[in-house]
Amino acid sequence: MKKTMEKCLKSLGQKIICRDNLIKCLFSLIGFSDEEMVQSIFVYGHTASGKSLVIESLLAYLKYNVCIINCVECYSSKLIYEHILNDLSMHEMNSKNNFTVYQKCDNMMDFITYLQIAVQNDKRRIVIVFDKCDRLRDMDVNLLPALVRLRELTGLDLCTIFVSDIVWEKYYSKNGLLNPIKIHFPQYTREDMLKVLFLYKPKDYEDGFYVNYLNLFLSVFLRCCRDCNELRYMAKINFDKYVEPVESGKIDKNDVRSLWRNISGILKSNLEVVYLRVSTDDSEQRTKLCQEIESTTKLALSFELPFYAKYMLIAAYLASYNPAKDDKRLFVKRSSKKKRRNTVTKKPAKLNTQLGPKAFTLDRMLAIFYAILDEKVGLTANLLAQIPTMCQLRLLSIVGDNNLDGPKYKCCVSYDFIVIISKTVGFNVRNYLYDFI
């Protein structure tokens, strides 16, 4: 049966929506089996804009000899060569062959020779897809330039497709690259996104009910995030909360207004907690983000730091964010009235608070501590005992262990945090920050 573009659209249209034009475009470049294929294609667009979905479905439909490579998984040129050879020769690694590859290969020359041999009795056309291809830049320097012109190098009826969310400009190298044909996957509009999310409607609910929900959901989430993968996941999680009062009979399912009142708060707080939690694959980063949320609001208030420790933290913050040379002016009995500096600077000076903490010595911190406390108390020994705890809580951190003049520290809390801490002890930190004077 002849595979025409119309049939293809119809077949793929069953599971892919809003992408007819792109399917047509790709089909017309590689889909007509008696026409030349283009040498290479670069497909780019934001995460979850359907790039992999469209390409993989199209290739499955066309029944070419296809190899799809995730360049994060195949992180070296050797892995890539061997993966391609396995796939295109339809070699399967299993217990029978002791999980050996079709052919060991670690350089472009052997790869081309083996590839020519592997497919010599296979009449199907070859398409090789490199997903997340930005990683190719970190591998052998000849790899990407050679893959872009693989057809010229192998003489096979072959097309390479590169998929990425980074623009092609970032791939230029000093030796120059052949430019593939670029195809852009635009981000979904709000309407499209709604349609895509709607595909994943839970079975037991009416269409209209779910559309209402999605509208409310998008009105909160879409401003911060247009990643379809994340939205899909978030829509699912929050839907359980949305239907809870309906299930328990508290709210009628047609009472959109009450449903909105019920869900809007939840959505907003989930945006800040759940969205961040699920969003990254990297668990270390995830915990760090959670820490951050908690640290700025709740933690700061509930922190039962001793009174003097709070002052010490403030002193540490001031030491980190004020230039040492101005300590005198700021802290030595603020008797003389502030003199306005009349320097006319065209561009405003950068704020220290934005540049990150600078390291300070204990002596300096203690000096500031006594200056701002304005009490004559001999607390040094007790205070120093607090330091390890504060380091453990990640309020302070040590910089460079072997300084000649004792260890140096940095204050690791943010401006918001220190403002809250200061308030609890009735101190106005702004009055002492160089940036604000």
Place this chain on the structure above:
Amino acid sequence: MSKKQNMAIDFHDNMILLTRKYLKRKIMCPETKFRHHVKERVHILDLLKRTVENGESNSALLIGPRGCGKTTLINSVLKELSSLKSFKDEALVVNLHGLVHTDDRLALKDTTRQMQLENAVGDKVFGTFAENLSFLLECLKSGDKTQSKPVIFILDEFDLFCAHRNQTLLYNLFDVAQSAQAPICVLGITCRLDVIELLEKRVKSRFSHRQIFLFPGDTSGSDQPTSAFDDRLKLFQHLLSLPDDENVNETDQQYEDCKINPQFGARWNEYIKSLTENMTMVNFLKRMYQLDVSERSFRNFLALVISSLSEKHPKLEVNDFVEANKFFHQDDKVLTLQGLSVLELCLIIAMKHQTEIYDDEPLNFEMVLNRYVKFANQNSSIQTVQRPVIMKAFEHIKNLELIQPVGGPNTRVEKEHQLYKFSLGWQQIADAVKNYPELPTEVSQWAVSSLQ
């Protein structure tokens, strides 16, 4: 397909598919005739012939910008030579490519393979590269002759071979060529004009210094010299034309299977000709030519245009060309910006303001956040979100490489203080803002207000 089935298909529809197929092949198959650069082509042809027929040794470099037809020229010369009897019986061609043969060991291994001398070499161990090479050349001496077979070495992306350790391969090839130990011709292809500077002294001194330059748009050698753009226009017409009554005889054999109806072809060609007289079309092509003279890009562009043909769209309109051109000349970064969330776009605008105020100095998360928060606080309609959500948006922008970290990875700073370089232009941001669907007016106003 049987005759009957053929009749069933609508005549016109079928023609369009055949047209697509025919034109795509014409555009994308470089083995079609090589045009222009007659002098350069003859020069190379002559050089190779002298090696093959007279056993002379030679070396030369073919230099020209990307996509101007260097590889095509060599292939067309080799194709012409391969019809000579002496060439078929006597000569050997060894094709090496800088991107494939990344060191001299690989180059030599493949040379052996292409000379079909793997068996002769067996597990012999050679002391030096030179010994190995001369053994190979020695093997080519056949029976009664004292001379070995002529060998043509083609080194594509020649400049990459210059980076090999000690330039051993180049040294030995040029050495053999210069001292005429065996009849070889070493032909390098490169797009680097300064390629001679890359050669080490001892290598340079063995090279013949024969450099052949290929410049796109140089039509001086052709029958009737024309301006470079007129030539492009001619190529346009040629590549889009079908065989018709007039030129049906001259179509290459490779198009034998072409069953395009000559009347249809004549009508089609008439129309293509009218396109080359259409001022909008001509001006458009001229602008394209001014941006990019490479023939490869032009052919890619035409291939895309042809791809828009279908039963439903059987004719090429000027607009099809304009649309196809967008694939090449649209601003990818603007498209990326348009796909960001409102929050992310706001951060981009904040970054722009920040870099503008501080004369392109690098920026970090805190600075951007500060600017954004100020803006959000002044506009009650902008929902404020917590810092980590903003941080995440910032990281997304970083992952898209719209900002580049400054300083090496080993400078350990907290991520909110890591400095970045921001390099998007106002125009790019303005374009993205203009086309962003349903962007809150405060945001677009903020984007256009110069200093906030």
